[in-house]
Amino acid sequence: MQSGVGVCCSSSSNWLFGLAAAAAPLLPSSLTTISFPISKSSSSSLITLSTPLLISSPLRSIASASGSSQLNEMASDDAQDPRLQRISSAIRVIPDFPKPGIMFQDITTLLLDTKAFKDTIDLFVERYRDQNISVVAGVEARGFIFGPPIALAIGAKFVPMRKPNKLPGEVISEEYSLEYGTDKMEMHVGAVQRGDRALVIDDLIATGGTLCAAIKLLERVQAQVVECACVIELPELKGRDKLTGKPLFVLVKGA
């Protein structure tokens, strides 16, 4: 089942309502009465969640992706947060990196636009500041750029999730698949406690393998992964399906 509370995906209103209802017990009860706008546009749209999640209000159906050839799709109607246009435009797409055929989404240009970078962080902070998040886990290395500012703003711990042999203390490891072969992700023992409410942050979700490994590490120490949050999603790679049911929040979608 696709997870994705609040992010545009092709789905019937009943399905999304069911998901929202299922997600409700995970969220503080104060959220259950808050509504958020859902786009009714006919083209692919990103639900921009600068407002909190919809839990109990009736949902309108969300249109499916239009197959637009735009490289970075965003919400196209008036529900879109005005900050998203600039964020999306600030991301540079580099063809054939790291190998031919891959369109690499380069966030370094976003970091050069001080307003857009600040807006990026603000969008995440606005979403999470009242959700009792105690851990922001950031995936090496670009998750280290976005995670700490979010953690600092919401008063959470920042926990780096690293490639093997980088963390100096005792670690737990989770192996995950690459296109060719496997890699490992590590987290320090003792960084996260049972019952911690955690976010996983990375710049981009592609196949979802890395985020899945991060979720597993957090759950192995009995933390609760509330949501995964990325600046960019590549929806064609269906990473959203690999998150073991955890919700995913993104700002921008790339082709």
Place this chain on the structure above:
Amino acid sequence: MSAYRDEDPRLHGIKTKIRVVPHFPKSGREVLTFLGLAGIMFQDITTLLLDPKAFKDTIDLFVERYKGKNISVVAGIEARGFIFGPPIALAIGAKFVPLRKPKKLPGKVISQEYILEYGRDCLEMHVGAVEAGERAIVVDDLIATGGTLCAAMDLLERVGAEVVECACVIELPELKGRERLNGKPLYVLVEYLEV
């Protein structure tokens, strides 16, 4: 200059949160062994990041120093410089420029090689990220021999930027990294001395 000499009350909390891990890494940082220091005492900042107040204080100390000084670039060295650099950049209204190991940056880059005790390494920066005349600081978690910071400064100066200062959470003064910075000032919050 070091913040500790000014004895800002926040520094005690910061220093006690840094975990010292003996004998890590097993290889690497060979220079410490070479200099006869007792084992390799790794300064682990991840425990600092687990204390929201101490982490915030760390950032605040840098922000207080650099805000209002017309710094337009914060360059952070992969990977732990990515943790401290962006919050500073955001707070002072500067760009954040990641300085990375080879082949990580996707666009056109300039490279600066630097010498390790055994062999070489290389640091890269995107062409066009920094313009001539910009005022920059370089941020990393720790300065040891100063080789990496030196390479970072070279990259910035090669594009005509002015490196105003290097800023690290921790200094290992016995390794004399400060002297390797070609006269550029270094600002640190804590020093670690083998006792």
